[in-house]
Amino acid sequence: MTMPHLKLVQLSRPTREPKRMIELTIDGRAVSVPEGSTILNACQALGIEVPTLCWLETLTPVNVCRVCVVEVEGARVLAPSCSREVEAGMKVKSRSERVDLTRKLVLEMLASSVDLSTSPGMAEMLAEYGAAPERFGECETVAQPVKVDNDLYVRDYAKCVLCYKCVEACGEDHQNTFAIAVAGRGFHAHISTEFAVDLPESACVYCGNCIAVCPTGALMSKREWELREAGQWDESKQTQTDTVCPFCGVGCTLTLHVQEGEIVKATSPLDNDITVGNLCVKGRFGWRHVQNGRTPSAS
């Protein structure tokens, strides 16, 4: 029996259409990247560091922070490297007086109005660009009380730079719960639940996938917040161990952050195929059972 047409069935993962390579120069160095890549991708291919705040490899770029701007020869304005696609023959400067001045100003405006004290790498970035937020003097800020309305995570919007990452993770990019969005206009734009209700009254399902992408610590697990408040949070004393979540058959990688024998946080690696950095409420917070009053009496 011969069935030649059976062979036409696509059995394995389809190979992607081969992509045209685009050649461009960045800081005078030639680089070739697949069509559709961004300038940021091309910089990363060359090992050139470009600062970002609102960009994350697992989220759709929203182009709001303008920290990643670069100079494209012949263009009137600076281009956000996170979302501007490469073009053949493009000549890019990742650093220039104009780029540095813009980054400095963006950082100063953020640092003068937002509490960036728990934002990893921010102090270094401010120093790198010689940002001096204090030169604005007494200016309007987003200072406000921290929202502690549930046992799992806190929202400290005094630390929010409005990068939209939490909105994206809660929405179409990952969780599809849509519990939060940006409300208000201009300086009064802010992240809000529907009608600004507390989380327990909102659509939130406590997956904490917003915490996972927050770049400033505005969103933080309650346990981390408590330890920080008590002055006991100490990352130098923490280990991170990858294991597998015990709560269903999907097999999400759980990175357990352990400080002095206590699990203090659970995350998942962004480059994990199964989770893409995401977890559900059980995975991110359900580990307490291994520490809650487990005092077996040996028999």
Add this chain to the structure above:
Amino acid sequence: MEDTDVILLWGSNARNAHPIWFHHLLKGVRNGARLYVIDPRRTESAQWADVWLGNHVGSDIALSNTMAREIIHAGLHHKDFIANGCSGFDEYAASVESYTLERGETLTGVPAAVIRECAHAYAKADKAMICWTLGITEHHDAADNVLALINLALLTGHVGKWGSGCNPLRGQNNVQGGGDMGAIPNRLPGFQTMLDPAICERFEKHWGVALQPNEGLNLTQMIHAMAHKELTALFVIGENPAQSDADANHVRAALAGLDHLVVQEICMTKTAEMAHVLLPAAASWCESDGTVTNSERRVQRCRKAVDPPAGAKDELWIINEIGKRLGKELNVTDPETVWNEFRTVAPNFAGGMSYARLEEHHGLQWPCPDESHPGATFLHGRLWEQGDARGRAAPFTVVKHEGPVEMPDADFPFLLTTGRHLDAYNTGVQTAGFGSPLFRGETLDMSPEDASVYGIHEGDKVRVTSRRGSLTTIARVDRALRPGLVFMTLHYPDEAMTNVLTIDASDPKSGTAEFKACAVNVTLATSAIPAFR
């Protein structure tokens, strides 16, 4: 999943029970896949469906046979694939002939036009998947339900190729791995059968002991054997049968009647309280090293991140010590050695999965026979091959609609079905105390229509009674339910032991109990309690 064209999510509320997998399903939907959700309840998952097929509990075989007949009559079955890779088609086609769309509608409650649309969409799709969970398997005819879905996949050629296939979603992080390693009553490591003398002999040689070449008892059979005093000693490892098994009063009596009950547990469960000997153990997922296998057959490393509490011991230590007490030095030194032994006895299965490779690839999918093998993304691709490469043809299996063992009647007018909440897990041993704001405890969920007819309001205390037991809980009105159907979870047995109600009718092929269907009566309990906690 993300590349497929049609998804049948059948008897699964994955949005709650497998949330991260559901992210991938939603990516598929956003990439244009059409989603059909087949579930008696309009669940959180069903709310994402293009079409929700709200079938009667236990009518899955009727639905799938009706779809099969429609596909065959419309000439949409994959004739070449069937001719090349399957056996038993004629008999199967004859067996579904009586399942007309009209009869299907009567048996399932799903309108004929909707059944037809679903059948045509599935059959015509270039790539299509059937994914299921306990809504298919927690029935007295569980294996037949699964075979009915496999029949559909064979009929349409939606197996063994990228973006297609049958995808049973495992409920626990290592239920697959337990089977892989031979922790099932009729298989040796790597699913090798006990009944083949050659295989048995190979293991006898390897282990240096004589094996009994017969199948052991599955869980439901063990409970019956305990009740009949044929099984008098039990070693329970990390399971809470006193609360997790159907017809709990019967199970507890059986456990209480044992001569000797040993329980190895990470915390004090209701089963542990009944033990003659309690062995406090480390939590295997974070206080111990090893591997687990997920739903997609991916063997993954789990690692020790914290020390167990004082007195709790690693599982391997416990096994070694028990070996010593029984007069045998097992010398099971570390998890990697155990794993490597498994690779030696099941080389075709896991030969290529060294710890180093598992680390490098973030887990590998079996079968992975040698160290150059990338692991198998999907199975059964051979059915598209010809000659020797095809191997044994995949058989169609004739299955008949039966419906639940216990149907509602005048005395017990409601059908009770069970399922999960997003923030809770099994009998709640691990999820009862993490402060979830979603926590709402046990309720009896019923349709607004029934609530109105029976004069029951949300927050009322109600008594729920089946032929086996009775409990009180709090009523909750849920528009996801149709009249006649009520819903509870198994998560909060200390508040309301749902399993005193459930029936221990179990599937003769798999041993799974019919958690998804039993008849109950619901009445207002007399004493009032506050509406919400």
